[in-house]
Amino acid sequence: MDPLLFVLAFPLLGGVLLALWGDRERAGDLNAAMSLLTLAASVWLTAIVVRDGPLTAWGEWFFVDPLNVFLVTLTAFVGFTTSLFSRPYMRIERDHGKMTPGRMRLFHSMYQLFNGMMLVALTTNNLGILWVAMEAATLTTVLLVSVYRTPASLEAAWKYFILCGVGIAQALFGTILLYLAAERAIGGGEGALLWTHLAQSKHLLDPQILSLAFVFLLVGYGTKVGLVPVHNWLPDAHAEGPTPISAVLSGLLLNVALYAVLRCKVLADGALANGLPGRMMIGFGLVTVVVAAFFLSRQRDVKRMFAYSSIEHMGLMTFAFGLGGPIANFAGLLHMTVHALVKSAIFFAVGHAAQKAGSQVMEDIRGLLKVSPTVGWGLMLGSLAILGMPPFGVFASEFLILTTAMREAPWATPFLLVALGVAFAAIFGRVQPMVFGETSLRPLAHPPALLPVFVHLGLALMLGLYIPPYLDGWYRQAAQMIGG
Amino acid sequence: MCCWGPEVNSLLSQSINLFAVVLLVLAFAMIAQRRILTLIHLFTLQGAALAAATLIVGYLTGQHHLYFSAALTFVLKVVLIPILLHRVILRLNVRWDVETLFNIPTTMLIGIVLVIFAFNLAAPIAGLSTSIARGTLGIALACVLLSFLMMIVRAKAVPQVIGFLSMENGLFFAATAATSGMPMIVELGIAFDVLVGILILGVFMFQIREQFDSLDIRHLEKLKED
Numbered sequence: 126m127d128p129l130l131f132v133l134a135f136p137l138l139g140g141v142l143l144a145l146w147g148d149r150e151r152a153g154d155l156n157a158a159m160s161l162l163t164l165a166a167s168v169w170l171t172a173i174v175v176r177d178g179p180l181t182a183w184g185e186w187f188f189v190d191p192l193n194v195f196l197v198t199l200t201a202f203v204g205f206t207t208s209l210f211s212r213p214y215m216r217i218e219r220d221h222g223k224m225t226p227g228r229m230r231l232f233h234s235m236y237q238l239f240n241g242m243m244l245v246a247l248t249t250n251n252l253g254i255l256w257v258a259m260e261a262a263t264l265t266t267v268l269l270v271s272v273y274r275t276p277a278s279l280e281a282a283w284k285y286f287i288l289c290g291v292g293i294a295q296a297l298f299g300t301i302l303l304y305l306a307a308e309r310a311i312g313g314g315e316g317a318l319l320w321t322h323l324a325q326s327k328h329l330l331d332p333q334i335l336s337l338a339f340v341f342l343l344v345g346y347g348t349k350v351g352l353v354p355v356h357n358w359l360p361d362a363h364a365e366g367p368t369p370i371s372a373v374l375s376g377l378l379l380n381v382a383l384y385a386v387l388r389c390k391v392l393a394d395g396a397l398a399n400g401l402p403g404r405m406m407i408g409f410g411l412v413t414v415v416v417a418a419f420f421l422s423r424q425r426d427v428k429r430m431f432a433y434s435s436i437e438h439m440g441l442m443t444f445a446f447g448l449g450g451p452i453a454n455f456a457g458l459l460h461m462t463v464h465a466l467v468k469s470a471i472f473f474a475v476g477h478a479a480q481k482a483g484s485q486v487m488e489d490i491r492g493l494l495k496v497s498p499t500v501g502w503g504l505m506l507g508s509l510a511i512l513g514m515p516p517f518g519v520f521a522s523e524f525l526i527l528t529t530a531m532r533e534a535p536w537a538t539p540f541l542l543v544a545l546g547v548a549f550a551a552i553f554g555r556v557q558p559m560v561f562g563e564t565s566l567r568p569l570a571h572p573p574a575l576l577p578v579f580v581h582l583g584l585a586l587m588l589g590l591y592i593p594p595y596l597d598g599w600y601r602q603a604a605q606m607i608g609g
Numbered sequence: 610m611c612c613w614g615p616e617v618n619s620l621l622s623q624s625i626n627l628f629a630v631v632l633l634v635l636a637f638a639m640i641a642q643r644r645i646l647t648l649i650h651l652f653t654l655q656g657a658a659l660a661a662a663t664l665i666v667g668y669l670t671g672q673h674h675l676y677f678s679a680a681l682t683f684v685l686k687v688v689l690i691p692i693l694l695h696r697v698i699l700r701l702n703v704r705w706d707v708e709t710l711f712n713i714p715t716t717m718l719i720g721i722v723l724v725i726f727a728f729n730l731a732a733p734i735a736g737l738s739t740s741i742a743r744g745t746l747g748i749a750l751a752c753v754l755l756s757f758l759m760m761i762v763r764a765k766a767v768p769q770v771i772g773f774l775s776m777e778n779g780l781f782f783a784a785t786a787a788t789s790g791m792p793m794i795v796e797l798g799i800a801f802d803v804l805v806g807i808l809i810l811g812v813f814m815f816q817i818r819e820q821f822d823s824l825d826i827r828h829l830e831k832l833k834e835d
Contacts, residue, residue, distance in 0.1 A: 253795030260802040276820045280829040305787045
């Protein structure tokens with residue numbers, strides 16, 4: 126009995142089942158049930174990895190180590206809570222006439238396949254399959270972003286497809302170059318793109334090829350991470366797609382893309398030994414943080430604003446991994462976790478708020494506390510958490526990143542501080558009138574599922590106050606592995 | 610494996626360069642082509658040249674998985690995707706559409722600069738490759754960049770998609786030129802993604818047409834920063 130098999134099989138099976146099942150009464154429940162099964166399998170997998178250490182499966186085609194096991198659990202967890210949230214949310218969207226039965230079928234089926242593809246990307250040992258799974262995840266989300274078939278959503282999906290298609294083509298070229306280097310170092314064939322093999326002989330890889338390959342891989346997968354200047358697809362896709370998709374795009378897909386960059390960085394670092402990959406990531410990350418913070422302050426659409434906030438945080442993580450070393454890597458991994466939890470919680474609250482107002486424009490959303498205190502408090506606490514207020518986990522990770530930056534790259538800290546300040550002023554200033562004040566909002570037809578919001582925020586709070594020893598151990602091992 | 614003698618083999622290895630040049634010329638021709646139907650013909654030709662080049666590399670190096678790769682390229686890029694594209698333009702009634710392109714000479718000049726850049730970038734890497742087609746890595750990269758340029762300058766949906774596919778051709782050629790071909794499973798996965806991608810794009814084109822009454826991408830510029 127292999128838990129990894131179940132982790133990968135449940136969402137793929139769910140995708141097929143839900144496509145056949147169609148838009149019946151219980152499709153939303155089935156969707157949540159498949160996600161719950163995936164989560165259970167991934168917890169089982171985690172328990173085995175905790176007990177026995179890293180494992181490879183099926184002739185080394187798949188592997189689980191400290192770096193990906195926590196991302197697998199996080200992906201399955203947020204996948205499950207988002208499926209809970211999407212049950213009432215999509216029902217309300219259908220009542221509003223935005224979803225037809227056919228679209229509901231597409232939504233549920235693609236949601237499961239999307240989760241499945243992310244899990245394949247996370248657990249595969251083969252860098253070529255990683256590319257294939259990333260592209261497949263893009264394709265499923267393209268369909269999800271365009272599901273409303275409005276002109277704006279079609280535009281967002283087209284842009285998403287073309288831009289990410291071009292980006293991921295760069296990553297494919299990088300992968301080809303990596304294969305070239307591997308052929309020279311450890312011989313060609315099916316095993317040459319296996320990450321575990323490459324990592325063992327990374328110092329043998331040709332530095333000239335690897336530096337060029339890493340440029341292509343960083344720009345390619347960086348497009349999916351949302352790094353400036355190739356971030357344009359991200360705000361559109363987040364704003365025009367259904368909110369559950371915004372939540373999993375921000376919380377999960379960006380993480381998976383960053384994970385791909387990290388895997389490649391380990392190899393490039395081993396081959397180059399001159400710190401070039403780290404410096405490139407510092408540069409890209411810093412530009413991303415600053416540009417996103419200033420764009421963020423100019424938004425009127427609430428989902429666009431939080432999409433820019435995601436770009437900002439992905440930039441911050443890229444910066445942290447660029448700095449490298451045990452502390453910055455630890456902070457980067459922690460930030461990946463808390464950002465995924467908090468940002469998806471915010472999107473859950475924002476989704477219901479926008480449904481109440483019938484608009485995503487922030488001026489139309491007023492006085493949430495009066496109509497539904499839970500949505501209001503969820504949004505307020507989520508915003509405070511994402512802005513790095515103690516005692517939430519984002520504070521801990523940002524604090525660690527900033528203190529490391531002061532030591533390793535002091536010139537970068539003023540930029541970071543200014544960007545964080547601008548983001549704080551912008552988000553806090555916008556969210557406050559949305560939550561407090563007078564209201565003209567109407568109640569919802571179906572009671573919203575807000576438990577996920579508070580579970581996510583509770584976990585982020587816990588990670589800010591206390592990191593359980595086994596989680597701490599994982600982060601440390603993973604941080605060690607990324608090195609740099 | 611060589612039953613034809615050394616002269617034929619040397620002729621064949623030179624023909625790899627020939628096919629590489631054909632790919633490059635076709636990439637330039639696509640940038641300058643205004644008619645959508647001709648564009649699809651050019652794309653089909655490019656796929657055929659790619660399949661032929663892969664076949665020859667496979668024969669000369671005795672790597673039999675390249676035969677399979679060539680067959681895959683042929684089925685996908687010479688048969689399936691062109692058929693799909695023909696059906697799409699027929700049903701969208703844009704078969705005889707002519708696109709107005711501005712500044713073809715300037716675009717061509719930018720293209721030449723891109724080719725020089727690609728050759729310079731690829732030269733040191735190609736020297737490290739052991740593939741018999743290593744001299745063509747620069748051409749493959751140039752094809753990728755030229756398709757990229759085509760996607761930027763085109764304002765209609767169908768040419769943009771053809772640019773995307775032509776970029777995929779360049780990448781496939783790069784894999785053959787730089788290495789002895791990617792592992793089979795990866796190649797299959799990529800082919801699958803391309804096929805699904807083109808199906809989705811085809812559906813999109815109908816939806817875009819329905820919403821905007823046109824396939825002009827310039828309509829898709831409403832989502833701007835305020």
